[in-house]
Amino acid sequence: xxxxxxxxxxxxxxxxxxxxxxxxxxxxxxxxxxxxxxxxxxxxxxxxxxxxxxxxxxxxxxxxxxxxxxxxxxxxxxxxxxxxxxxxxxxxxxxxxxxxxxxxxxxxxxxxxxxxxxxxxxxxxxxxxxxxxxxxxxxxxxxxxx
Amino acid sequence: xxxxxxxxxxxxxxxxxxxxxxxxxxxxxxxxxxxxxxxxxxxxxxxxxxxxxxxxxxxxxxxxxxxxxxxxxxxxxxxxxxxxxxxxxxxxxxxxxxxxxxxxxxxxxxxxxxxxxxxxxxxxxxxxxxxxxxxxxxxxxxxxxxxxxxxxxxxxxxxxxxxxxxxxxxxxxxxxxxxxxxxxxxxxxxxxxxxxxxxxxxxxxxxxxxxxxxxxxxxxxxxxxxxxxxxxxxxxxxxxxxxxxxxxxxxxxxxxxxxxxxxxxxxxxxxxxxx
Numbered sequence: 001x002x003x004x005x006x007x008x009x010x011x012x013x014x015x016x017x018x019x020x021x022x023x024x025x026x027x028x029x030x031x032x033x034x035x036x037x038x039x040x041x042x043x044x045x046x047x048x049x050x051x052x053x054x055x056x057x058x059x060x061x062x063x064x065x066x067x068x069x070x071x072x073x074x075x076x077x078x079x080x081x082x083x084x085x086x087x088x089x090x091x092x093x094x095x096x097x098x099x100x101x102x103x104x105x106x107x108x109x110x111x112x113x114x115x116x117x118x119x120x121x122x123x124x125x126x127x128x129x130x131x132x133x134x135x136x137x138x139x140x141x142x143x144x145x146x
Numbered sequence: 147x148x149x150x151x152x153x154x155x156x157x158x159x160x161x162x163x164x165x166x167x168x169x170x171x172x173x174x175x176x177x178x179x180x181x182x183x184x185x186x187x188x189x190x191x192x193x194x195x196x197x198x199x200x201x202x203x204x205x206x207x208x209x210x211x212x213x214x215x216x217x218x219x220x221x222x223x224x225x226x227x228x229x230x231x232x233x234x235x236x237x238x239x240x241x242x243x244x245x246x247x248x249x250x251x252x253x254x255x256x257x258x259x260x261x262x263x264x265x266x267x268x269x270x271x272x273x274x275x276x277x278x279x280x281x282x283x284x285x286x287x288x289x290x291x292x293x294x295x296x297x298x299x300x301x302x303x304x305x306x307x308x309x310x311x312x313x314x315x316x317x318x319x320x321x322x323x324x325x326x327x328x329x330x331x332x333x334x335x336x337x338x339x340x341x342x343x344x345x346x347x348x349x350x351x352x353x354x355x356x357x358x359x360x361x362x363x364x365x366x367x368x369x370x371x372x373x374x375x376x377x378x379x380x381x382x383x384x385x386x387x388x389x390x391x392x393x394x395x396x397x398x399x400x401x402x403x404x405x406x407x408x409x410x411x412x413x414x415x416x417x418x419x420x421x
Contacts, residue, residue, distance in 0.1 A: 028348050029277045029332075046255050073269060074259050076226065081343035083259050088273070 017042050018055070022126055024113065025078065032092040033116055036077055036084040037124050049074070049085060055125060072124070087120050095119060153403045157387055158308045160187035162233050163243040166198045169217075172250055174205045182243065186306065187230030187387060188407050190271075191216055191223060192261045193304065202248055210250060215258055217247045222257045226270050228406045234385045234414040235336050268300050271408055275299065278332035278409035279318060281348075282401075287318055303407050311407060318409055319402050326358065327351035327398035333411040335369050345369055351398040361400060362393030372415045385414045 023036040039047040039055075047055075049072060075086045096116060103110040114132040121128050161184040168178040181201045185194060192214075199214050216223040218236050223246065227235075237244050253260075261267065275296075279288035288296075295314045302311025321328055331351050334344040347368050351359055365372045365384065373393075374380040383390055386404050397411075405411050 028346070029280050073273070076224070076259065076343060078344070078346070079342055081341065082256055 018047065020125055022121075022124075023077070023084070024117070027089050030089045030092070032089050032096070033113060034089045034092075035087045035117070035120050035124065035126075036075075037086075037126070038082075038084045039125075052085070052124065085124070087123065092116070150403055154312065155308065157404055158188060158311075158407075160230060160387055161185060162187060162229065165243040165245050166195075166202075166216075166248050167245065168202050168205075169247050169249045172202075172206065172248075173210045175207060176205050178202055178205045185229045185244075187228065187233070189229055189303065189306075190227075190267055191225040191229060191232075193264065193267050194229075198248065202250070206250065212250055213253050213260065213262070215249050215253055217249060218245070222254045224258060225261050225267075226259055228408070228412060230387055230406070231336065231412040231414065234388055235338050235416065238383075238385060238388065238414070238416060239419045264304075268304075271300060271303065272296060274408035274410060275318070278405075281330040281332045282318070282321075282328035282409070284329060287320070291317070299407070315407070315409075326356065328401060331359075331364075331397050331401045331411065332405070332409055333364065333397075333401075333413060335365075335372070335413045335415060337369075337372075337415045339417075349397075351396075351401065358396040358398055360393060361391055361395050361397055364397055365393070369415065381418055383414075383416050383418050385416060386411065 018039055018041055020039050021037060025034050025036060026032075027034045039052050041047070072085050072087055074083050076082070077084045096112070099115050099119075100110065100112075111132070114128065117126070118128045118132070164183050164185045166181040166183065168174070172178075179201075181198050183195075183198065185191075195214070195216075203211055216225070218232075221236060223232050223236075233244055259266075259270075276285065276288055279285050291314070298310060298314050301307070302314070328351055330348050333349070334346045336344045345368050349359070349364055349367065353359055353363075361384070362373070372382050372384055374382075384393070386400070391400065391404070401411055
């Protein structure tokens with residue numbers, strides 16, 4: 001199922017407008033969420049993986065090269081049938097279980113999708129606003145009061 | 147009675163006689179003759195068409211040649227689908243040879259994945275195998291294998307070596323003696339008429355009472371439109387590797403014997419010809 005998709009316009013170094021399109025899907029095979037994305041110039045011309053990589057902020061590039069996200073490959077969107085880039089889901093359980101374990105220790109609620117997206121999103125230019133984290137902690141405070 | 151192992155060989159060695167013709171708008175220095183080839187049903191277009199590419203590039207100028215892609219009656223052919231699936235889905239009830247048009251320009255970015263090297267095909271093939279094992283064995287069997295075993299699966303496919311491939315693949319077809327089959331069956335159901343490229347869902351090989359699920363049970367659950375209405379005519383064909391297996395066939399058996407090398411059952415639902 002497609003949980004959410006959003007389009008964001010960004011500006012790259014040469015001053016051209018590029019449009020990022022993100023879809024979050026659920027993989028029933030791996031039982032984890034998967035991030036699909038594609039990036040185009042406004043005239044519809046698709047960016048290559050190289051061009052997308054260059055637009056990832058420099059401060060992330062070195063760290064991401066050793067990250068747990070394995071690979072980005074081009075794959076067919078399972079509902080639309082069109083080519084998208086995908087962050088491979090087979091390592092997701094690995095890095096998410098660390099997040100979930102520490103939350104449980106501190107007896108905190110986590111929004112799985114917000115946590116997951118805040119980890120994988122920046123790899124592909126999707127920076128999650130801090131308001132998502134504030135929302136999760138507000139839910140915690142309410143739970144404590146009850 | 148044919149031995150079950152013979153089915154594995156028949157599936158592996160299935161071929162489709164194909165005629166490749168260069169797209170008429172491609173610019174050539176002299177006329178391009180069509181190229182005939184027997185395509186392996188279980189392989190992928192970009193893996194087995196080096197000779198086709200060389201043949202047409204001989205009559206073209208270098209600057210006119212960019213990434214090759216294939217089309218059948220206006221539909222770009224997805225190289226990442228096995229050849230047998232593409233044929234069953236788009237051309238099974240037409241006269242042989244299968245006539246495919248070859249293009250070297252205007253790559254359809256919105257329809258096809260790029261395939262710049264054999265590494266891309268290998269990565270795709272291995273990703274499918276890994277996903278199938280996630281469904282069958284929670285990835286335990288594939289993860290226990292060494293890199294050289296993974297390589298052997300790919301080399302077996304690439305070099306058309308049945309024994310080499312099955313020496314490793316047989317491990318992916320085993321299941322614990324206390325179980326009646328795999329955890330879930332890796333399958334995809336394709337219909338050319340829908341926008342959605344395929345249906346894939348979690349489906350167990352056995353029901354809660356321990357009875358083996360059949361192909362008919364699967365269709366009733368995930369694609370009921372493929373089945374004929376109780377009192378009506380059969381409007382569709384359910385095809386795997388060019389044949390229509392009986393709907394009573396146990397799904398576990400089909401998964402073990404009629405999966406493609408990627409360990410998935412790729413099932414086509416096509417309109418029944420009305421002759």
